Amino acid sequence: MISYLKGTKVEITKTTQNRLFLILDVNNIGYEMQISTRFAQKLDGSADEPIQVFTHLQIQEDKHILYGFPTAAERDLFRQLTAVSGIGMQLGIALIDTLGISDLVGAIVTSNIPALTKTPGVGKKTAERIALELKTKLAQWRKISGMEIAQPEAVFSPQPEIKEDLEMTLLALGYTNEEIEQVIAALSQDNLLLKNPNVEEWIRSAIAWLSGE
Incomplete structure (x- = not known):
């Protein structure tokens, strides 16, 4: 229904669920749309510059939700x-x-x-x-x-079951997806921890790392 919008950034807000929403002023009408953290970072310092945001509209029974993206x-x-x-x-x-x-x-x-x-x-x-x-x-x-893609480097990570439990626990504690990605990448450098099947130990290590302890 709405392919894209052109306007200026009013603000970016963060909900209690750690979701980011861009308010875009288009001819004195403020459109609210959820965006990614990557897109939000690109928009830093662009308050007075016109931007084009490609959109996807999700229609539910009780509400309409707009999602915004930097490219089609x-x-x-x-x-x-x-x-x-x-x-x-x-x-x-x-x-x-x-x-x-x-x-x-x-x-x-x-x-x-x-x-x-x-x-x-x-x-x-x-x-x-x-x-x-x-x-x-x-x-x-x-x-x-014509897109060129990069193959992500192989990485070590915890067992899928441990990873899922760890992610759900950290999300419930209010940490963002970006923070969780960073801590898992950091802890995956620990060869001893990678061999540890105890999810509680992973959770303790993750919280300690995120707390800077």
Whole structure:
């Protein structure tokens, strides 16, 4: 219904669920739309500059929610992701936020499951389903769009079950997806911890790292 909007940034607000919303002034009408952390960072210092935001409108029975993206390609990728069974709007935003559009497409096309599971809330089975359903579609889309993709480097990470429990616990404690991604990447450098199957130890280590202890 609304392909894009052009206007100026009024403000970016953060909800108690750690979701970011951009207020965009378009001819004296303020449009509210959810955006990713990556996009919010790009908008720093652009208060007086006209910006173009590509949009996706989600229509629910009790409300309409607008989502904003810096490019049409990112908006189209979001639509592809949320068409996968079990991938809701928030998980679609989190996938783009964690990997970025180029690395995300690369991970899907090459079935790089470890890279996809870096996203909080995405376990092994979900990552496999994303790769299975979108691999061919995104490979064709990439060729048509001429997009160059980067293959994310292989990373060590905790076992899927530990990772999911750790992410859910940290989210419940109010930490952001970005903070959770950072702490998991940091703790995954600890070879002894990687061999530890005790999720409580992972949680204690994560909170200590996030608290700067």
